[in-house]
Amino acid sequence: MSAIWVWVEQHDGEVLPVSWEVLGAGRTVAEELGVGLSALLFGQGIEGLAQDIIQRGADKVYLCDDATLADGRAEPYASLLSKLAGEHKPQAILAGSTSSGRDVLALAAVDLEAGLVPDCTALAVQDGRIKATRPVYAGKLLSNVYSKGDTLLASLRSRAFPPAEADAGRSGETVVVEPAMQPDDIRVEVLGLEASEGTASLTDSATIVSGGRGVGGPEGFEPVRQLATTLGGALGASRAAVDADWIPYAMQVGQTGKTVSPDLYVAAGISGAIQHLAGMRTSKIIVAINKDPEAPIFKVAQYGIVGDLSKIVPAMVAELEKRL
Amino acid sequence: MHTVICAKQTPSTTAILAVEEGKVTWSDPGGSPDIANPWDEYAIEEAIRLREKHGGKVTAISMGPDEAREALKTAIAMGCDEAVLITDEAIKGSDTLATSYVLAKAIEKLGDVDLVIFGRQAIDGDTGQTSMQVARRLGWTPLSFVSSVDELDLEGRTVSVTRAIESGRQKVKGAIPAAMSVLKEINEPRYPSFKGIRKATKYMKRELCAWGAADLDADANRIGEAGSGVNWPEVYSLPPKEGECTIIEADTPEAAAVALVDKLFEEKVI
Ligand SMILES: Cc1cc2nc3c(=O)[nH]c(=O)nc-3n(C[C@H](O)[C@H](O)[C@H](O)COP(=O)(O)OP(=O)(O)OC[C@H]3O[C@@H](n4cnc5c(N)ncnc54)[C@H](O)[C@@H]3O)c2cc1C
Ligand SMILES: Nc1ncnc2c1ncn2[C@@H]1O[C@H](COP(=O)(O)O)[C@@H](O)[C@H]1O
Numbered sequence: 001m002s003a004i005w006v007w008v009e010q011h012d013g014e015v016l017p018v019s020w021e022v023l024g025a026g027r028t029v030a031e032e033l034g035v036g037l038s039a040l041l042f043g044q045g046i047e048g049l050a051q052d053i054i055q056r057g058a059d060k061v062y063l064c065d066d067a068t069l070a071d072g073r074a075e076p077y078a079s080l081l082s083k084l085a086g087e088h089k090p091q092a093i094l095a096g097s098t099s100s101g102r103d104v105l106a107l108a109a110v111d112l113e114a115g116l117v118p119d120c121t122a123l124a125v126q127d128g129r130i131k132a133t134r135p136v137y138a139g140k141l142l143s144n145v146y147s148k149g150d151t152l153l154a155s156l157r158s159r160a161f162p163p164a165e166a167d168a169g170r171s172g173e174t175v176v177v178e179p180a181m182q183p184d185d186i187r188v189e190v191l192g193l194e195a196s197e198g199t200a201s202l203t204d205s206a207t208i209v210s211g212g213r214g215v216g217g218p219e220g221f222e223p224v225r226q227l228a229t230t231l232g233g234a235l236g237a238s239r240a241a242v243d244a245d246w247i248p249y250a251m252q253v254g255q256t257g258k259t260v261s262p263d264l265y266v267a268a269g270i271s272g273a274i275q276h277l278a279g280m281r282t283s284k285i286i287v288a289i290n291k292d293p294e295a296p297i298f299k300v301a302q303y304g305i306v307g308d309l310s311k312i313v314p315a316m317v318a319e320l321e322k323r324l
Numbered sequence: 325m326h327t328v329i330c331a332k333q334t335p336s337t338t339a340i341l342a343v344e345e346g347k348v349t350w351s352d353p354g355g356s357p358d359i360a361n362p363w364d365e366y367a368i369e370e371a372i373r374l375r376e377k378h379g380g381k382v383t384a385i386s387m388g389p390d391e392a393r394e395a396l397k398t399a400i401a402m403g404c405d406e407a408v409l410i411t412d413e414a415i416k417g418s419d420t421l422a423t424s425y426v427l428a429k430a431i432e433k434l435g436d437v438d439l440v441i442f443g444r445q446a447i448d449g450d451t452g453q454t455s456m457q458v459a460r461r462l463g464w465t466p467l468s469f470v471s472s473v474d475e476l477d478l479e480g481r482t483v484s485v486t487r488a489i490e491s492g493r494q495k496v497k498g499a500i501p502a503a504m505s506v507l508k509e510i511n512e513p514r515y516p517s518f519k520g521i522r523k524a525t526k527y528m529k530r531e532l533c534a535w536g537a538a539d540l541d542a543d544a545n546r547i548g549e550a551g552s553g554v555n556w557p558e559v560y561s562l563p564p565k566e567g568e569c570t571i572i573e574a575d576t577p578e579a580a581a582v583a584l585v586d587k588l589f590e591e592k593v594i
Contacts, residue, residue: 011491074456074466099469099489106456107466109421115553116420118451136450136559140341141348144558152554187465188498191484196492203490207593231594249509250488255337255447256362256508264593275337281562285593287584288569301569303587305580315581320594323585 002088002150003060004030007040007081007095007104008053011072015049017163017204018096020056022156024164025123026094027057032125035091038062040084042077044070054172056164061172066179071190072100078107079180085112090151092130094123097155098203105153115147117154119259121282123161130154138255138278158203159261160282196250207233207264208283210253212276213240214269214290214309221246223313224268230320236260236280238270254279268309272297289313325380325478327371328431328440330458331364331399333392334448346559358391360398363443365513366506370473371441372403373511378476381405383437385430387415387423393528401516401524408434412536415547420449422551424457429540431462439483440503444469455505465498471509476500 006026008019023039030037039058041049043065050061062084068076081104085093093108095101097119109116122133132145132154146152202208209231211224221241228235236253237246253260255278265283270276272288272295280286281300288301289309298304305312335341336359339350351357371382384399386392387410396407410430418426431437440459445452459466471488474495484497488507516524537547545551572587574580588594 074468078460099487102452103456103466103468106420106453107460109453109553110424110457110460113421113553116451116453116457117554118453134450137335137339137341137348137448138337138450139562141343141559141561143556143560145554145556147554149553187502188467188496191495191497193491193495194493196490264588264591285588285591287588293571298569298571300565302567302591303584304569304571305584306571306573307577307580311577312581312584315578316585318578319582319585323589324594 002091003036003038004033005038005040005085005090005093006058007093007101008049009096009098009100010041010043010046010049013043013046013049015052016096016098018098018156018158020163021159021161022094022096023053023056023058025156025161027164029092029123029125029130033091033128036060038090040081042069042080050174052166055166055168055170057170059172061174062177063174064177064179068179068181068183068186073186073188073190074100074103074107075186075188076179076181077104078111080177082108082111083180084177085151092152092154095155097157101155105155109153112151112153114149114151114153117145117152120154120156121160123154123156135282138275139281140278157259157261159206202234202236202251202258203260205234205260206262207231208236208253208260208262208280209233209266209268210236210238210270210280211241211247211268212238212270213244215241215246216269216310218246220310223310223317226317227266227313230317230324231264233262233264238276267297267301268313270297271295272300325375325378325439326434326437327374327380327382328434328437329364329367329371329382329384329399329404330427330440330442330454331368331384331386331395332361332446333358333386333388333395334361334446335359337362337447343559343561346557348559358394360395361443361446363445363447363508364395365398365402366508366510367441367443368399368402368404369511369513370506374439374473374476378478383408383434385410385427387411387426393532396532397524397528398516400527401520402514403520407527407532409532409534410540411534414537414544417549417552418547419552419554420451420453420457421553422547424454424461425546425551426540426542427454428458428461429542430535431458433535433540438478438500440464442503442505444505444507452505455503459503462501462503465500465502467496467498467502467504470504470506473510
């Protein structure tokens with residue numbers, strides 16, 4: 001039986017947290033199917049990561065270390081992935097649902113004429129087939145998706161699967177492979193990157209504190225930001241706050257913003273419009289702070305305080321500072 | 325300069341959905357149950373702005389049932405020059421693999437296209453994959469998550485854009501023809517003018533071009549359910565949330581904050 005594959009995404013030699021989650025999910029599926037788990041590790045100067053990946057559950061690592069793979073462009077990654085998949089015919093290829101993960105799988109799915117399931121929140125094996133579950137219609141419904149062919153390509157949502165644990169006793173094999181594209185054949189050239197501060201972690205964060213129109217203005221975001229920092233989490237926002245230019249769009253959570261799934265989501269001064277809920281309703285614990293007891297956010301929250309956030313949020317910060 | 329935009333008809337963002345035996349239906353007591361996919365308005369706007377700057381024309385394409393006309397009407401009303409509806413029983417049930425095949429066929433048929441612009445994702449399936457799959461099928465430059473088009477060099481046949489990705493703002497340059505998906509940050513879509521809406525109504529009656537699978541010379545095995553790589557026989561509502569919201573009541577905001585922090589420690593989320 002053919003193996004389960006996981007594309008392990010790394011940036012500058014550091015594996016993304018979501019990739020460990022995907023590796024963990026891949027391990028579970030592979031064991032249930034009784035097949036091997038292989039990892040794909042592409043990039044430049046990344047050889048050292050192979051051992052770590054083996055310790056976290058891969059039986060085999062296909063390693064390609066090449067200059068064309070240095071800046072994470074989707075084309076050379078996808079071409080290599082589909083070339084290898086064409087040769088070895090894995091049952092599934094899994095990746096994190098990051099911008100690169102989505103792009104690489106989308107391109108490779110065309111090469112392989114294979115089924116593609118983006119942004120899955122659960123995987124299961126049912127009658128020997130892989131069942132991929134994903135939210136649709138802005139998270140209002142769920143859908144179980146199955147491949148009609150031999151290979152299923154799926155990207156997995158951040159924080160929906162437990163990460164693979166390292167086990168120093170594990171061993172595996174590393175197979176070095178050649179790149180599939182020549183530098184001149186790649187249609188995209190990277191001119192530069194202006195690294196973002198803090199916002200990158202929004203989808204990976206275990207804790208998110210978001211502010212809405214109820215914070216009242218750009219200064220109103222300060223206590224909300226403080227609470228996020230005190231909790232070691234990321235700052236989020238509703239569209240109303242973004243549209244008012246109180247906070248950059250990169251922090252918008254919701255149907256036309258980011259989809260997040262933290263352990264703790266604090267919504268301060270957010271009414272809980274359906275488009276906002278679309279981006280955060282899969283959070284484990286939702287806390288609502290709102291002065292309107294009828295606000296729809298309380299319908300999805302586990303804990304709520306009806307009151308003025310400009311008093312409650314600083315009080316939370318003060319209390320946490322005492323205890324953390 | 326010929327730009328194509330791909331737009332889809334989707335349920336409104338406030339639509340109330342119902343599912344029965346895997347089939348989804350919807351209604352919207354507050355307004356129209358069907359709208360042009362909100363993300364696609366950014367694609368339309370960007371294409372129009374590029375035309376305003378560089379000349380040429382913009383063609384809107386939508387694939388779907390006859391109702392998909394509404395998405396095209398929005399496109400024309402906003403200022404697109406032409407619209408093509410791709411509709412056929414045979415394309416029903418297409419996943420992104422089959423959809424991208426059909427859209428790529430239509431773009432090839434148009435012939436002289438330099439750029440195709442897509443929305444980031446359609447708010448029904450929420451897949452966000454079609455744009456890159458079309459790029460791959462056409463062999464064009466794939467540019468996803470574009471937050472601004474920085475330079476379009478028609479002489480040199482290149483386009484430079486900024487992409488908003490997890491690691492930051494990445495500037496890239498690629499050869500034309502290219503296919504891109506755009507983000508909300510890219511622009512502020514205009515409202516259709518009264519004149520635009522009138523023009524669109526007329527256009528939809530007289531000039532709209534409708535193509536079927538045969539017009540595209542599409543391979544029957546690559547469209548609709550037959551051409552799809554996945555199927556999704558089970559669609560269902562979310563399991564209801566367990567338990568009610570615990571409202572924390574206290575005499576002062578400080579006391580409420582302390583009680584909430586206690587709960588969060590108990591839940592082990594701090
Ligand atoms: C196509 C489309 C896409 C959209 N996409 C998104 C999206 O991605 N994300 C998103 O968030 N929205 C989105 N929206 C917008 C959404 O419909 C709502 O308008 C938006 O979420 C409202 O933001 P809000 O909750 O901050 O503001 P409001 O709805 O105005 O709510 C503010 C809340 O703050 C409370 N409040 C006020 N003052 C205080 C105070 N001092 N203390 C405590 N509480 C206070 C009020 O009681 C109120 O409940 C979208 C809409 C459309 C049409
Ligand atoms: N049936 C369709 N007709 C026209 N454009 C489409 C269609 N489906 C998807 N698109 C385009 O592809 C983008 C991404 O859609 P999706 O991959 O379905 O989330 C949309 O924003 C549209 O621009």
